Amino acid sequence: MAKDRIPTSRISRTAKVSSLAAGQAARQLRTHATNLARSEEGRSAALERRHLEAAEQIVAALGTMKGAAMKLGQVMSFLDVGLVPEEHREEFQKKLGALRDAAPKVRFTDMRKVIESELEAPLGEVFKEFDEEPIAAASIGQVYRARLPDDRIVAVKVQYPGVAAAVRADMQNLGMILRLMKRIAPGLDVKNTADEIRSRIYDELDYELEAQNQRALSRIFKNHPFIVVPDVVTSLSREKVMVSEFVSGAGFDSVKEGDQATRDRVGEIVFRFYFGCMYRHRQFSGDPHPGNFLLMPDGRVAFLDFGLFKVMPRNLIELELETQRAGHEGDAQRLWEIWAEGGLLKEPDKFRPDKLLSQFLDATWWYLTDETLELEPDIATQVMIDMSDPRSEHFGQMRHETLPADHIFGRRVELLTLAVLGQLRATNNWHRIAREWMYGDDPVTALGEEEAAFYSQ
Structure with missing residues (x-):
């Protein structure tokens, strides 16, 4: 599988987002001017078209990125609850779903290096079996199925190499993406939202912190009658690798x-x-x-x-x-x-x-x-x-x-x-x-x- 390079240059990524934001601003001005002569029904239809255009541009903007963009697609998934015209909703939900599920295509040899570097041991010494085909693709990593020497089946979540730098570049462009969002949801507090998103997404780069979060809820719901939070294998969890019950x-x-x-x-x-x-x-x-x-x-x-x-x-x-x-x-x-x-x-x-x-x-x-x-x-x-x-x-x-x-x-x-x-x-x-x-x-x-x-x- 070919490696899909994760771009980290803010300049190239900013250019992509800026052109989309500028195009949306021009459309909004045209819509506003035309609205002066429109009926209430016409204004509503124009607003729906503007929502659809902005939503599609947000998807396009996020889709050009490979770091925090996929996670931002989840954070902003309130777009998926219907702020686009009904006749376009199913198609748009497919686009947003594809964005959420999208991930860089990284060779297993590169992912293996991350695992062995983090665990400070060859793969064969840590795991009895390891399936090289990922079972899931996360926004900043992939998940694999493996077996431990004690025969426990586990899920191994591995961060993409270079994704941390890509996320930092994406976060510098967050303000522009949120301004696109504000055209759909004008009541959005861009500054507060940006601060909170940055804080939460930077946390996501640290799988040890995620392991801590999961352990806390796993303890709370241990032996719960209908809720399961998988146990974490703490001894095998690091900043870029997390192992938990499968x-x-x-x-x-x-x-x-x-x-x-x-x-x-x-x-x-x-x-x-x-x-x-x-x-x-x-x-x-x-x-x-x-x-x-x-x-x-x-x-x-x-x-x-x-x-x-x-x-x-x-x-x-x-x-x-x-x-x-x-x-x-x-x-x-x-x-x-x-x-x-x-x-x-x-x-x-x-x-x-x-x-x-x-x-x-x-x-x-x-x-x-x-x-x-x-x-x-x-x-x-x-x-x-x-x-x-x-x-x-x-x-x-x-x-x-x-x-x-x-x-x-x-x-x-x-x-x-x-x-x-x-x-x-x-x-x-x-x-x-x-x-x-x-x-x-x-x-x-x-x-x-x-x-x-x-x-x-």
Whole structure:
């Protein structure tokens, strides 16, 4: 297999991104000028076309890179929940999926050098068997299947040679990519988002840190009745190599084709894992990506990839839970006070509590409404629009809000979890599940009872 060189020059990569950004800016100006004479329906259609153009340019910009670009494709995957016209959505999702799955084609001889250098031993001395064909391609590395001398089957995650330098070059261009994003989501805080993305992605370059994250969750969920986080082989994990327990199971596409009961069960497990990690344990994977979990033959769900990880301070989690309680109870004044005191409103006096409540519920109603709901893909689309899009009735007020960097990935996790549940068309009373961490209520589902018994131990 030919080696695909990973470019690290910022100049060449900047030129590619700059030309795309300039082209999009010109299109936006033309759209704005033409809008002056358009009907409301025409303006909406023009906005949709602009979204499609910008989204395609972002995919093209990221696709020219080989470092952080693939990971940025995951970080920004809220594009996948429908901020492009419906008739183009399936095609665009394929493009974005290809971007997320894309990876440099690096010869195994080069990957082998990384493994042996990191483990300071020949491959044959460390592993009893090693399959040279990768079983998965990650954004900054590849995953291989191997067998240890004690016959344990393991997954070996290996970083591409030279990818760290490529990531650093990509991060210098992050501002330009985010400005393209801002044309789709004008409410985006570019500076805060850039700071948070840089921090998280630099962390991902260190597999020892990822191993630490995975170990923490593996301990939390050890012997859990339906959640599996593979064990890490600490003695064989280094900065550029991570070895963990091998797990297998059905991927997301297979689960989507399952019956309603299967999809509902997996949906509840996904919801409990991502929301539960955040609100129960204050540490969570920031990447609820369909490729990051597997339905195992015994019915448990295994969760993978903890490079994009966040630990939240207790006071911020409490602030968010207080916000959710105020929202569910319809207490607009209390919600306003929480946001004002928490620094989420630049000029609190300019905000009407009732409008703030309406905006908040438009983004969270699906898990704050005490009803059984079947989620659909379009729900995530509408929530994304209500959160950041010019089509939102709340857009004028959103521009005067500020989202602290610590909250950015929490909102992303909520939205992308919703997107996954929508694609599964999962049905449940999501609020009754959320009440377990919001109010400390007893569970009302069979899975909830199993989990309560697990935590009581």
